[in-house]
Amino acid sequence: MTEATAEAAERAAPQAPTARMPLGWLLLAPSLVFLLAFTYWPMAQSLAQSLRIETFGTDAISWGFGNFGRLFDDASFRRAAVNTGIYAAGTIVPAIVLALALAVGLEAATRFNALLRSVVFFPVLLPLVAAAALFLFVFLPGIGLLDYHLAMIGADRTNWLGDPDVALWSLIALTVWKNAGYYMLFFLAGLQAVPHDLHEAARLEGAGAWGRFRRVTLPLLGPTLAFVSVIALINAVIQVDHVVVLTKGGPSDSTNLVLFYIYQQAHENYDYGKAAAATVISLAALLALSALSLRTLERGAHYES
Amino acid sequence: MHRLRTIAAAGALALAFGGAAAAETKIELYFPVPVEGKLASEMRNLMERFNAEHPEIDVTAVYTGSYDETNIKTRAAIKAGRPPAAVIMSANFILEYQINGEIEPLDPLIEASGETPDAWMGRFWPALHGNARFADHVWAAPFHNSTxxxxxxxxxxxxxxxxxxxxxxxxxxxxxxxxxxxxxxxxxxxxxxxxxxxxxxxxxxxxxxxxxxxxxxxxxxxxxxxxxxxxxxxxxxxxxxxxxxxxxxxxxxxxxxxxxxxxxxxxxxxxxxxxxxxxxxxxxxxxxxxxxxxxxxxxxxxxxxxGGASLMMPKGLTEEQKAASWTLMNWLTSPEISGHWSRFTGYFAPNREAYDLPEMKTFLAANPDAQVALDQLAYARSWFxxxxxxxxxxxxxxxxxxxxxxxxxxxxxxxxxxxxxxxxxxxxxxxxxxxxxx
CATH class of the missing domain: 3.40.190.10 (Periplasmic binding protein-like II)
Structure with a gap:
């Protein structure tokens, strides 16, 4: 009897998915409430604010795309957008290459490798704010850690954070140092899933180390690479702690990133319309890029199951 | 009977004290730490002292970061309808609060304590008046200043x-x-x-x-x-x-x-x-x-x-909070506290009378650098x-x-x-x- 009803239930279930809907919603509710309250509602508010046009000293409100027009006319915004592009490319590519190299290099589970992995992973444990505060003194011209050692090999002093041509690259270097260990962790996990016999087979066929990496490891790490790329992209847009601590976007906006620009518009200029317009633009760009990168990378990825 | 009366009296006394405790006005003071040094812990010490000296008021000192962050947090608190009773605000931001109508003028409180705005402002160095008194009103009390x-x-x-x-x-x-x-x-x-x-x-x-x-x-x-x-x-x-x-x-x-x-x-x-x-x-x-x-x-x-900061009072406070905040402002800018904070931080004391106190005279004699800073005040002007x-x-x-x-x-x-x-x-x-x- 029990077998029969169970079978009947199984057969009946796909026909009546709505019967299970309330339970589904109930199970989803806790996270949905938080998502709605802290993600989708603020997004909707930002969108509304970006279309709302207020005039100082009057209560008049109109609606339209005026905030977006003013945003694109603002040289500081264009500068911040370009900086964010350079910063994203400059942090994502080197951090991933470095993380991948470290993961492959430190894959074998020896005691020495375990130590090295901890060393590489250490910067991840440090909050970005604290790392930035430390780097203020690393980057000090002339007397900082970096210049002190560079002077030994005869290099002149460099104003790492105060030269508009160098400052953004200093922040990029700090970010790569900070994030490479984190991404390495994902690649190490991904490497565990690469079947050993494939390597064996490749070796028997006479493939060298580079060939095995290129033909076996890398394709099989596809899903990990896709995941890490998206994480790295999001990090490049949402991490600005070091900008706040080290440069406040200066000198002359040379290290200003879009997120910090939004902060400045909202809290220094009280221009909430422009801040909201910039928020909407960066959200749209982020969504489009995530969708694009997930799709293209997943298409090329080999899933093993 | 006698015993009963004692109990009743004790009860009345307890009620009276209980009442007093409930009437204690709780207020918040937002304070920034703009320069290097151990300013935050010293501010806590000061507030403990103030609360001990003023049992009817309970001030909580809230550390709010840099001058700019303090400005942002104060605005956020005002927007949320929960303004702090007093803020140590960068002296050149006071104008914006006045332009936006978010700040309480101090003249009524000054007059209620039996002083004229001229007399009350007179205790502060003249260089500090421009950023505190403008548009026909007194808006702020200079707290610590610099050049x-x-x-x-x-x-x-x-x-x-x-x-x-x-x-x-x-x-x-x-x-x-x-x-x-x-x-x-x-x-x-x-x-x-x-x-x-x-x-x-x-x-x-x-x-x-x-x-x-x-x-x-x-x-x-x-x-x-x-x-x-x-x-x-x-x-x-x-x-x-x-x-x-x-x-x-x-x-x-x-x-x-x-x-x-x-x-x-x-x-x-x-x-x-x-x-x-x-x-x-x-x-x-x-x-x-x-x-x-x-x-x-x-x-x-x-x-x-x-440079430096002034005490200001946002709009939207109850009468009790205003009174408590006013007491706090006057205490923090009194010659004794002004002088103490000045010696601790290096800022000069905005209250001129602080320099008539013997501790201050001894301090200046021992630290001629502080005297130079003070002398430059004669040439100081308002902050943009x-x-x-x-x-x-x-x-x-x-x-x-x-x-x-x-x-x-x-x-x-x-x-x-x-x-x-x-x-x-x-x-x-x-x-x-x-x-x-x-």
Whole structure:
């Protein structure tokens, strides 16, 4: 009897998915409430604010795309957008290459490798704010850690954070140092899933180390690479702690990133319309890029199951 | 019967005390820590003392970060309908709260305590009045104030053949001394004669001091919609900065953060630096070599802008909170507390009477650097405050930073800064100076 009803239930279930809907919603509710309250509602508010046009000293409100027009006319915004592009490319590519190299290099589970992995992973444990505060003194011209050692090999002093041509690259270097260990962790996990016999087979066929990496490891790490790329992209847009601590976007906006620009518009200029317009633009760009990168990378990825 | 009466009396007493405890007014004080040093823990100590002396008030001191962050948090609290009862606010932000109608004028409270606004303001140094009393009302009580000051390494002076007791008074003397103090190894500079902080906020304040020393005003103290960036006084000041870097090569190119400037001074990497008087205690504690302080040198006249913070009271408080906040403000600006905080931080005490107290006289005798800072007050003026102060300041700072990195020439830079500042202030100007009879 029990077998029969169970079978009947199984057969009946796909026909009546709505019967299970309330339970589904109930199970989803806790996270949905938080998502709605802290993600989708603020997004909707930002969108509304970006279309709302207020005039100082009057209560008049109109609606339209005026905030977006003013945003694109603002040289500081264009500068911040370009900086964010350079910063994203400059942090994502080197951090991933470095993380991948470290993961492959430190894959074998020896005691020495375990130590090295901890060393590489250490910067991840440090909050970005604290790392930035430390780097203020690393980057000090002339007397900082970096210049002190560079002077030994005869290099002149460099104003790492105060030269508009160098400052953004200093922040990029700090970010790569900070994030490479984190991404390495994902690649190490991904490497565990690469079947050993494939390597064996490749070796028997006479493939060298580079060939095995290129033909076996890398394709099989596809899903990990896709995941890490998206994480790295999001990090490049949402991490600005070091900008706040080290440069406040200066000198002359040379290290200003879009997120910090939004902060400045909202809290220094009280221009909430422009801040909201910039928020909407960066959200749209982020969504489009995530969708694009997930799709293209997943298409090329080999899933093993 | 007798016993019963005792019990009743005890009960009444308990009720009375219970009532008193319930009537204790709870208020919050937002306070920033703008300079290096142990200011936050000392503020906690002060509040414990205030609460012990005033059982009817319970103040919680809330640390709110830098001046700019304190401004943001105060605005957020006002928007949320839960304003703090008192805020130690950067003195040049007070104007914006007045423009936005978010601040309580203090005149009614002053008059209720039986004083006139003139008499009440009279206790503060005259240089501080401009940022606290404007538009016909008193808006703030000066709490701790500063001016820029030149700190110099006496050992370096002696080594370079300069008289350690004769610091530069003019821009010419500053350049001459800086040239003598700068050390080179071929083309490489191994020690800079002069450094100034170039980070946002600090740079604007230093440029104000230089423009003022060059006869300028920087901004219109009576109208928040005008700044004087594209003017000869500012052009001279900016060209002077450019010359220090590129012509005389006694100052490093690019931006040097205020923290990097003080570190360079301690490390002997810079012989003269310009920093806030608010850093006096920090420098006194950390500087190993003998140092002296002197006024910001003049080209046309001696003049600097004040800095520092004032106590303000946001709108939207209950009568009890206002009264409690008023008691707190008067306590914090009293001669004794004013003097104590001044000795602890290095800021000067805004209350002139603080300097009549014996502790202060002993302190000044032992610390002549604090006396120099005080003497410069005679030449101090109001701090720039406009509509959207921070953005208007940044308009100049971005261009000055570009000049310091040799990206643009001073005259061109100031035109750009003026245009940007005018654009930022345009909405306010349209509602005020350009709002004409129809």
């Amino acid at each position: 820029p000051l030149v700190y110099y390494n006496k050992a370096h002076f002696a080594e370079a053949g300069l008289d350690p007791e004769d610091a530069p008074d003019t821009w010419q003397e500053l350049v001459d001394a800086a040239k003598a103090l700068t050390k080179r190894d071929g083309d490489r500079v191994t020690r800079y004669g002069f450094m100034l902080p170039g980070n946002y906020d600090y740079l604007g304040w230093i440029m104000t001091a230089l423009a003022m020393s060059n006869g300028g005003l920087y901004y219109n103290p009576d109208f928040g919609g005008e700044v004087y960036y594209d003017q000869p006084s500012m052009l001279g000041a900016l060209t002077f900065v450019e010359d220090l870097i590129e012509k005389h090569k006694v100052t490093p190119a690019g931006v040097t953060d205020g923290k990097a400037v003080s570190t360079a001074f301690f490390a002997g990497d810079a012989s003269m630096v310009i920093l806030s008087t608010g850093s006096l205690s920090f420098i006194r504690e950390n500087m190993k070599e003998p140092y002296g302080v002197t006024f910001v040198p003049r080209n046309v006249r001696n003049a600097v802008a004040i 405050a406009t509509f959207n102060t921070v953005a208007v300041r940044k308009a100049l700072e971005d261009e000055v930073q570009a000049v310091m990195s040799d990206k643009i020439q001073p005259a061109e830079a100031l035109k750009a800064a003026q245009a940007k500042a005018d654009e930022i202030m345009a909405p306010y100007v349209a509602q005020t100076a350009l709002k004409l009879p129809q």
